[in-house]
Amino acid sequence: MKGFGFEIKKTDSSARLGRVTTLHGTFTTPVFMPVGTKASVKGMTPSELKSIGVEVILANTYHLYLRPGHELVRELGGLHRFMGWDGPVLTDSGGFQVFSLCKLRKITEEGVQFSSHIDGTRYTLTPESAVGIQEALGADIIMPLDECTPYPADREYTVESMNLTHRWAGRCKEAKVPNGQALFGIVQGGMYPDLRKESAATLVDMGFDGYAIGGLSVGEEKGLMKEMALSALKHLPADRPRYLMGVGTPEDLVFGVGVGIDMFDCVMPTRNARNGTLFTRRGKLVIKNAQYEKDPRPIEEDCGCHTCRNFSRAYLRHLFMAGEMLAPRLNTMHNLFYYTRLMLEMREAIGQGRFEEFRKRFHADRSVPEQMAAL
Amino acid sequence: MKGFGFEIKKTDSSARLGRVTTLHGTFTTPVFMPVGTKASVKGMTPSELKSIGVEVILANTYHLYLRPGHELVRELGGLHRFMGWDGPVLTDSGGFQVFSLCKLRKITEEGVQFSSHIDGTRYTLTPESAVGIQEALGADIIMPLDECTPYPADREYTVESMNLTHRWAGRCKEAKVPNGQALFGIVQGGMYPDLRKESAATLVDMGFDGYAIGGLSVGEEKGLMKEMALSALKHLPADRPRYLMGVGTPEDLVFGVGVGIDMFDCVMPTRNARNGTLFTRRGKLVIKNAQYEKDPRPIEEDCGCHTCRNFSRAYLRHLFMAGEMLAPRLNTMHNLFYYTRLMLEMREAIGQGRFEEFRKRFHADRSVPEQMAAL
Numbered sequence: 227m228k229g230f231g232f233e234i235k236k237t238d239s240s241a242r243l244g245r246v247t248t249l250h251g252t253f254t255t256p257v258f259m260p261v262g263t264k265a266s267v268k269g270m271t272p273s274e275l276k277s278i279g280v281e282v283i284l285a286n287t288y289h290l291y292l293r294p295g296h297e298l299v300r301e302l303g304g305l306h307r308f309m310g311w312d313g314p315v316l317t318d319s320g321g322f323q324v325f326s327l328c329k330l331r332k333i334t335e336e337g338v339q340f341s342s343h344i345d346g347t348r349y350t351l352t353p354e355s356a357v358g359i360q361e362a363l364g365a366d367i368i369m370p371l372d373e374c375t376p377y378p379a380d381r382e383y384t385v386e387s388m389n390l391t392h393r394w395a396g397r398c399k400e401a402k403v404p405n406g407q408a409l410f411g412i413v414q415g416g417m418y419p420d421l422r423k424e425s426a427a428t429l430v431d432m433g434f435d436g437y438a439i440g441g442l443s444v445g446e447e448k449g450l451m452k453e454m455a456l457s458a459l460k461h462l463p464a465d466r467p468r469y470l471m472g473v474g475t476p477e478d479l480v481f482g483v484g485v486g487i488d489m490f491d492c493v494m495p496t497r498n499a500r501n502g503t504l505f506t507r508r509g510k511l512v513i514k515n516a517q518y519e520k521d522p523r524p525i526e527e528d529c530g531c532h533t534c535r536n537f538s539r540a541y542l543r544h545l546f547m548a549g550e551m552l553a554p555r556l557n558t559m560h561n562l563f564y565y566t567r568l569m570l571e572m573r574e575a576i577g578q579g580r581f582e583e584f585r586k587r588f589h590a591d592r593s594v595p596e597q598m599a600a601l
Numbered sequence: 602m603k604g605f606g607f608e609i610k611k612t613d614s615s616a617r618l619g620r621v622t623t624l625h626g627t628f629t630t631p632v633f634m635p636v637g638t639k640a641s642v643k644g645m646t647p648s649e650l651k652s653i654g655v656e657v658i659l660a661n662t663y664h665l666y667l668r669p670g671h672e673l674v675r676e677l678g679g680l681h682r683f684m685g686w687d688g689p690v691l692t693d694s695g696g697f698q699v700f701s702l703c704k705l706r707k708i709t710e711e712g713v714q715f716s717s718h719i720d721g722t723r724y725t726l727t728p729e730s731a732v733g734i735q736e737a738l739g740a741d742i743i744m745p746l747d748e749c750t751p752y753p754a755d756r757e758y759t760v761e762s763m764n765l766t767h768r769w770a771g772r773c774k775e776a777k778v779p780n781g782q783a784l785f786g787i788v789q790g791g792m793y794p795d796l797r798k799e800s801a802a803t804l805v806d807m808g809f810d811g812y813a814i815g816g817l818s819v820g821e822e823k824g825l826m827k828e829m830a831l832s833a834l835k836h837l838p839a840d841r842p843r844y845l846m847g848v849g850t851p852e853d854l855v856f857g858v859g860v861g862i863d864m865f866d867c868v869m870p871t872r873n874a875r876n877g878t879l880f881t882r883r884g885k886l887v888i889k890n891a892q893y894e895k896d897p898r899p900i901e902e903d904c905g906c907h908t909c910r911n912f913s914r915a916y917l918r919h920l921f922m923a924g925e926m927l928a929p930r931l932n933t934m935h936n937l938f939y940y941t942r943l944m945l946e947m948r949e950a951i952g953q954g955r956f957e958e959f960r961k962r963f964h965a966d967r968s969v970p971e972q973m974a975a976l
Contacts, residue, residue: 265919269926271907294894294919302897302915310911519669522677532646536685540677544640544669551644551929 229406230366230435232467232488236577240486243576246282246467248314248366249406250306253281255467255488256576258479258569259316260562261496264289265299265309268496269555270562272311278531278559279566282314284491287359287369288323292342292349296362304364316491317365319356319398319412321372322440322472333373335390353397361403369438370398372412377444384416392428399432408435410469416441417450419457426461436467436489443472443492452481459486476505476568480588483572484581495565499557502546505564507591511539513557518543531563532556604781605741605810607842607863611952615861618951621657621842623689623741624781625681628656630842630863631951633854633944634691635937636871639664640674640684643871644930645937647686653906653934654941657689659866662734662744663698667717667724671737679739691866692740694731694773694787696747697815697847708748710765728772736778744813745773747787752819759791767803774807783810785844791816792825794832801836811842811864818847818867827856834861851880851943855963858947859956870940874932877921880939882966886914888932893918906938907931 231247232255244255260267260275263286267275275283285305290296302308305315321338324331328340337352356371372391375384391414402409411429415421422439429437439458442451455470462468469489470482479490495505502513506526511518513525524534525542533542533556545553575584606622607630619630635642635650638661642650650658660680665671677683680690696713699706703715712727731746747766750759766789777784786804790796797814804812814833817826830845837843844864845857854865870880877888881901886893888900899909900917908917908931920928950959 264923264925265916266923266925266927269930271927271931272911273907289923293923294915298895298915301895302913308913308916308919310916520673520676532648536647538677538683540669540673541640541683541685544683548639548641548664548668550639550641551926552641552646554926555644555930556646 230408232436232465234465236579238576238579238581239484241483241572241576241581242486242488243573244467244488246314246488248408250312250314250366253314254573256479256483256569256572257282257489258565259284259489259491260565261286261491261493262309262311263493264293265305267558267562268500269558272309274559275311275562276313278563279570280313280562282316283311284316284318285309285363285365286320286323287317287356287363288320288327288351290317290363291320291351291359292344296359300362300364304362306364314366315364316367316489317360317363317369318471319360319369319371320351321356322374324351325374325376333390335393337371337394338373353394354401357398357401357409361405361407365407367408367410367436368398368402369410370395370412372414372440374444375414375416375441377417377441377446379416381418381421384414384418384421388414388416388421388425392425392432395429395434396432399434410434410436410438412438412440412471413458413462414441415454415458417446417454419453422454422457423461426458430461430463434466436469437462438469438471440471442470443474443478448478451478452485455482455487456485476565476588479565479568480572480585483576484585495561496558499561500554502553502557504557505561508594509592513539513543513546515543525560526564529560529563531560533560533563605783607811607840609840611954613951613954613956614859616858616947616951616956617861617863618948619842619863621689621863623657623783625687625689625741628689629948631854631858631944631947632657632864633940634659634864634866635940636661636866636868637684637686638868639668640680642933642937643875644933647684649934650686650937651688653938654945655688655937657691657741658686659691659693660684660738660740661695661698662692662731662738663695663702663726665692665738666695666726666734667719671734675737675739679737681739689741690739691742691864692735692738692744693846694735694744694746695726696731697749699726700749700751708765710768712746712769713748728769729776732773732776732784736780736782740782742783742785742811743777744785745770745787747789747815749819750789750791750816752792752816752821754791756793756796759789759793759796763789763791763796763800767800767807770804770809771807774809785809785811785813787813787815787846788833788837789816790829790833792821792829794828797829797832798836801833805836805838809841811844812837813844813846813864814862815846817845818849818853823853826853827860830857830862831860851940851963854940854943855947855960858951859960870936871933874936875929877928877932879932880936883969884967888914888918888921890918900935904935904938906935908935908938
């Protein structure tokens with residue numbers, strides 16, 4: 227497919243160092259994609275994202291479909307020009323948001339009807355319209371409409387849901403204009419390893435530019451999440467990018483990279499930042515805690531982000547307690563820098579064949595609760 | 602006074618081009634000081650303020666006294682280090698906030714008792730403590746505690762209020778440590794020209810590093826504001842900076858500069874930005890208006906700010922309607938750039954002896970409502 231490509235440069239056990247090529251440039255993998263739900267990574271300008279090393283972002287079809295509308299975005303030159311971001315963009319299909327945000331949704335063979343969470347207006351999203359909307363937005367990587375199987379779900383429901391997702395995936399592929407925008411498949415199958423295998427195999431038979439593992443991090447235990455991811459992974463081709471959707475914590479990313487995931491997205495760094503929870507090598511730091519009231523140190527002593535280079539924990543705590551807009555902004559800057567640096571360190575480790583060493587060090591750093599307490 | 606100085610480089614009729622020297626560097630006048638109420642110009646980093654040409658900012662003693670407390674700021678190295686701003690800072694005395702934000706305030710000869718607007722705690726601010734707090738904050742320019750005479754107020758009340766302000770000014774001067782931090786006087790006198798004259802003359806007799814005109818833009822008509830400012834100005838020495846407090850609109854700034862004001866502050870550019878009202882040479886633009894829904898142009902075609910260089914009105918409207926954090930941020934960036942550019946243009950005009958020409962052009966630009974409608 228012209229415009230989209232994936233190249234593996236180095237492997238280290240199951241971990242892979244690669245490069246994805248899109249219509250809007252390349253990104254190195256494994257990669258974390260910050261979430262820009264409504265065509266904005268909350269509080270960050272595109273040039274700031276670039277400055278901390280972000281190469282690809284995710285936007286939400288569901289939100290943009292409702293407001294400002296994909297036709298308006300198309301008219302204004304597509305998502306890239308609209309939001310001033312000239313790098314790769316992946317859009318999800320909107321399926322996940324319909325299932326998590328909307329009441330009164332009705333799933334049929336045709337698609338899903340739902341009421342907008344903004345004003346209650348009824349909409350219908352079909353596999354064809356989901357692809358059409360993402361084509362209008364001008365996404366570099368398009369996700370097919372799927373049903374994110376709820377958790378828990380019994381086997382019967384999960385099988386039906388998975389099969390619907392497969393039929394919708396086929397219709398998305400059919401509807402897709404061959405214009406260089408990539409189309410991924412999404413593996414479902416709930417918490418059943420054999421269904422995860424079946425879903426992966428079915429989608430691979432259909433043939434997609436990349437494969438996502440969906441329906442995880444939906445409330446299940448970490449062990450189950452990992453088992454399901456592995457069940458799907460085993461049946462995905464090595465030469466296509468693998469994307470673990472909506473995952474996750476720093477620990478999850480280290481796990482995922484270790485087992486061969488290439489792409490991740492999650493609202494965690496940006497949402498936690500707004501709530502005042504900051505990531506460090508030693509674990510999370512809750513900035514509102516009284517212990518930081520007079521703390522002149524940066525969030526992390528050795529962090530190179532704008533926030534850590536310029537501001538103390540005491541100042542960040544003050545901003546947070548005072549409800550200042552600068553608080554979520556500076557916190558977001560740090561958390562995204564942390565995530566971006568974590569991915570960079572993992573890519574470097576894979577490139578040098580020492581990912582396992584990195585993984586051990588990563589866990590050792592955060593297993594020192596007494597140090598964390600002294601922070 | 603060591604550490605503080607004022608030099609006039611050029612005059613053009615009543616307008617003055619000058620330079621103020623402080624313990625933290627210099628700024629050129631006439632100048633507009635963005636308001637950083639709680640040690641943060643809302644949504645902006647210090648480096649962004651620098652990048653748009655801001656040379657001096659204002660912070661609020663009242664807010665910082667309540668939270669995080671001046672002793673904490675002192676312990677962390679003063680306001681400059683605390684907020685990461687190494688340029689000049691002016692702090693107001695807190696008097697205005699006590700009178701505008703606090704209920705249950707009680708004015709006595711000693712000072713003012715009030716209940717915190719945050720949690721109702723009782724505090725007392727005296728001329729001596731207001732100076733001490735600002736010394737602890739490390740402000741470059743300190744304002745004395747004054748009573749901002751309410752509007753309207755009868756002559757009797759205004760005289761009493763003014764005399765109290767004068768006595769407090771004397772106590773502030775007495776309390777002030779001679780450490781290079783400057784202390785200004787604040788002219789009151791309500792809406793009575795002869796009291797404005799008396800107040801100016803009294804303060805000048807006492808001798809301050811600069812003179813502020815307070816108690817204006819409190820609800821009175823523009824004509825009255827201008828008359829009062831002029832009444833005070835006539836009696837202020839030419840060789841000291843003159844500061845028109847809490848003013849104002851772009852029109853007010855052009856008026857003020859024309860009559861010889863050197864310093865201004867106002868929340869208007871930052872607050873309006875958050876409300877989606879943007880300043881342009883032709884007047885205000887309300888970004889939520891439907892006419893901008895698909896408008897691919899920047900806020901102002903010839904504006905060099907980060908917002909105008911990168912984003913369309915359509916995108917800014919989308920961000921505003923979607924409640925995205927980036928909206929107030931990008932809007933603030935533009936409005937502060939507008940205010941800073943306006944001051945720069947006025948300084949250039951004075952330097953070239955064509956301020957009157959500038960003033961006419963300024964008003965001509967905004968007297969074309971049909972063009973504004975076509976925007």
